[in-house]
Amino acid sequence: MRRNMACLALVVLSLALAAPAIGAAAQPASSYLIQISGAGPADLSGKVAAAGGTLTWVRPEIGYASATSADPDFAGKLKNGGGVQSVDQDFQVQWVPTAQQAQVQTVSSSGASASAAPTSAFFYACQWNLAQIDAPGAWAKGFFGSPGVKVAVLDTGVDPFHIDLSGKIDTANSTSVLTPGSSPCGPFDEGTIFDLDFHGSFVSGLITSNSLGIAAVAPNAHVVAVKVLNCVGSGSFSDIISGIVYAANLPDVDVLNMSLGAGFPKNLKGAGPLVAALNKAVNYAGSQGKLVVSAAGNSAVDMDKDGNVTWVPAQSGSGLGIYATDNQDHLASYSNHGVSGTWVGAPGGDFPNAAPPLPGCVVPPFLQGLMISVCSSFVCGNSSTYLVADGTSFASPTVAGVAALVDGKHGGALDAGQLKTILSQSADDLGKPGTDNLFSHGRVNANQAVDH
Numbered sequence: 292m293r294r295n296m297a298c299l300a301l302v303v304l305s306l307a308l309a310a311p312a313i314g315a316a317a318q319p320a321s322s323y324l325i326q327i328s329g330a331g332p333a334d335l336s337g338k339v340a341a342a343g344g345t346l347t348w349v350r351p352e353i354g355y356a357s358a359t360s361a362d363p364d365f366a367g368k369l370k371n372g373g374g375v376q377s378v379d380q381d382f383q384v385q386w387v388p389t390a391q392q393a394q395v396q397t398v399s400s401s402g403a404s405a406s407a408a409p410t411s412a413f414f415y416a417c418q419w420n421l422a423q424i425d426a427p428g429a430w431a432k433g434f435f436g437s438p439g440v441k442v443a444v445l446d447t448g449v450d451p452f453h454i455d456l457s458g459k460i461d462t463a464n465s466t467s468v469l470t471p472g473s474s475p476c477g478p479f480d481e482g483t484i485f486d487l488d489f490h491g492s493f494v495s496g497l498i499t500s501n502s503l504g505i506a507a508v509a510p511n512a513h514v515v516a517v518k519v520l521n522c523v524g525s526g527s528f529s530d531i532i533s534g535i536v537y538a539a540n541l542p543d544v545d546v547l548n549m550s551l552g553a554g555f556p557k558n559l560k561g562a563g564p565l566v567a568a569l570n571k572a573v574n575y576a577g578s579q580g581k582l583v584v585s586a587a588g589n590s591a592v593d594m595d596k597d598g599n600v601t602w603v604p605a606q607s608g609s610g611l612g613i614y615a616t617d618n619q620d621h622l623a624s625y626s627n628h629g630v631s632g633t634w635v636g637a638p639g640g641d642f643p644n645a646a647p648p649l650p651g652c653v654v655p656p657f658l659q660g661l662m663i664s665v666c667s668s669f670v671c672g673n674s675s676t677y678l679v680a681d682g683t684s685f686a687s688p689t690v691a692g693v694a695a696l697v698d699g700k701h702g703g704a705l706d707a708g709q710l711k712t713i714l715s716q717s718a719d720d721l722g723k724p725g726t727d728n729l730f731s732h733g734r735v736n737a738n739q740a741v742d743h
Contacts, residue, residue, distance in 0.1 A: 322381035322470060323366060324529050324568055325356040332374030342368035347470055347529065350536045353571045357381070357529035359470060379564040383473070386531075386551035387447070387490050387524035387684060409435075409506035414663050414677065416651035418506055419618045420638035424689065426508050428738025429696055436509030437699035442498050442546045442691050443538035443581075445531065446491030447524060448484050449516035450667035453492060453674045455500040455507075460514050464541055467518035468533045474521035486667040487522035493678055494550045496664035497688040498695065504677050505663055508692025508737060512699065515544055520551065528565040531604070532572040535583070539576035545698045545705075547576055548691040549585040549610075550684035554592070554600045566601055573608030580706040583610035584690050586683035587627040594632030595728055606632045611711060614731065615639025615686040618646050618660045620721055622729050626683055633731045634711065635718050637689035638662065640681030654679060690714065693737045700741050713743045 323344070330351035332338060339346045344360030362368070366378040409415065409430060421427065441461055448467065451460040465484045474480040476487050486492045495514045500507035519534040520526040531549075538547050555562045576583050585604040587594070594602060594612075605612030605627070611634035615623040622628055623641045644660035652659055661679035668674040697713055698705045705713075717740040718733025726732055 321359045321361055321472070322383070322527050322529060323358050323360065324379050324381050324532070324565060325358060325369065326376040326564070326568070327351070327354055327356055328374045328376055329354070331356060335374070338375070339369060344369070348533050350533060352536055352540070353532070353568070353575050355532065355568055355571075357470070357533065359472070377564060380561060381527045381529050382562070382565060383525055383527050384553050385525045386520055386553055389488070389523045409502045409510055412500070412502045412506040413504050414653070415506050416649055417654045417659060417663055419649060419659070420640070420662055420689065421506055421508065423616070423618070423620060423638050424508070424693065424735050425738035429741045432738070432741060434696050434700055434741045436499065436512030436692070436695045437703070438511060438513050439543060440695050440699045440703045441513045441515050441541070441544045442548055442695055443515045443517050443541065443544045444491055444495050444498070444688070445517045445519045445534045445538065445547060445549045446494055446551065447488035447520045447522065448486035448491045448518040449495050449514065450486050450492045450665070450669060450674070451484070452668055453496075453665045454503050455496055455505055455665050456492065457501065459499045459501065460495070460516060465516040466537065468530050468537060469518055469521055470527060470530055473527065473530070476522035480522045484516045484518055485669055487669050488520070488524055489667050489670045489678060490520070490524060490550070490684065491516060491518070492667040493664040493680065494548065494684060494688045497662070497685055498548070498692045500665070504675065505665065508689055509695040509699065512692070512695040515541060528569055532568055535572040535576055539579045539581050543703070544581060545703055546691045546694045546710075547581055547583045548688050549583065549604050550687045552586050552588045552602060552605055554588065554590065554602045557599055557601055566603055566607070569603055570608040573604060573610045577609035577707045582694055582707040582710045583608075584613055584687050584694070585610055586687045587612040587614045587633050589625040589682050590627055591625050592627045593728065594627055594629030596629070602627065602632050609707065611635070611690070613637060613683060613687040613690050615681070615683040616721075616734055617641035618644065620734065623681065623683075625681070628729050628731070630726060630728060630731050635690060635714050635732050636730060636734045637686040637693075639683050639686035642681055690735050693735045693740050696737055697740050697743065713740055717743055
């Protein structure tokens with residue numbers, strides 16, 4: 292791969308073509324999800340140790356704990372202990388594509404300077420997605436989000452040093468919940484919030500930015516990074532569940548974004564208890580007033596007609612699945628859809644570009660249908676590099692950003708149900724009048740949303 296070392300560089304990743312496959316789950320023998328009664332036995336750690344394992348975490352709020360063990364008989368031994376309802380082997384799932392699965396190329400650009408407004412960002416002319424949801428209309432009314440309204444991004448971590456994310460990340464509350472030994476990149480990945488992939492930083496830059504290289508939906512909002520995926524985009528149910536509960540318990544987090552997903556056949560052995568636990572975690576977040584939004588998936592599946600498969604977390608609990616549109620306001624070619632799995636949609640991009648070239652955009656015209664956001668300096672080598680890519684992973688944070696704008700207008704006082712209603716009531720109806728299979732309740736409109 293050649294990389295131009297200009298002040299700003301643009302790297303191209305085509306992600307929607309490398310979506311996780313249905314049921315793409317491996318089962319490492321060492322990770323277990325434990326359902327407990329109430330807060331669990333007082334000596335749960337001792338019981339786990341006696342059964343040959345190590346307790347990883349306990350979340351009494353939802354009645355689950357997690358442990359690791361090298362003993363193949365661990366589950367049977369622990370089930371004999373009082374206060375333990377069930378012990379299920381966990382899955383390690385490829386929730387997002389790896390950077391290695393994507394085609395990469397570089398184009399050069401000139402430098403960025405301090406920006407007074409989102410519309411002054413260097414790549415703003417290329418950000419058709421912001422015009423599509425009329426984010427400039429919301430900004431013109433004075434709504435840019437609020438530092439007190441935070442979005443938890445459950446992903447591969449974040450680069451807090453990138454020029455467009457510096458000062459936008461709540462590093463005090465950001466954390467990694469990765470289970471020790473779960474990352475091929477080792478303890479540095481497991482023990483830090485730093486994004487050794489690219490995905491979490493890209494997602495975060497769609498929510499908030501310093502308006503230097505790129506504009507973002509809610510530039511004054513802050514992000515809490517909760518690392519639930521490792522450097523290759525995989526993670527366990529246990530880590531995602533733990534991350535959800537952690538974020539749900541933060542008082543100033545109002546929205547949780549999970550730009551990750553996979554489909555599991557309902558008859559897949561061992562998946563049922565894990566999916567049920569994830570449902571419970573998402574519902575817990577909702578009970579705490581947090582809106583949970585998730586990518587619908589990139590398999591071009593009609594979720595209304597695919598009843599034998601459960602798409603998580605898009606179809607988990609009280610959360611909202613988000614489909615993707617292209618730059619012509621059509622359903623993106625790769626996007627899952629269906630009322631049973633999506634609530635609203637947002638721009639996610641598509642390739643190749645079929646629309647006319649964007650005036651003033653420095654990205655080659657055939658790539659202008661993609662989304663643009665930041666690239667982690669841990670991956671791209673410096674703190675002023677940007678990517679273009681497509682996927683429902685990037686529609687979801689756009690909706691999270693709109694929710695942050697709306698909640699910021701109300702001082703962070705809205706709960707999940709109120710935000711959900713506003714998102715649908717203010718959305719643009721793209722398909723048949725009313726709710727329909729392709730576009731559900733519509734594609735979000737930031738300008739109309741802040742009028743509620």
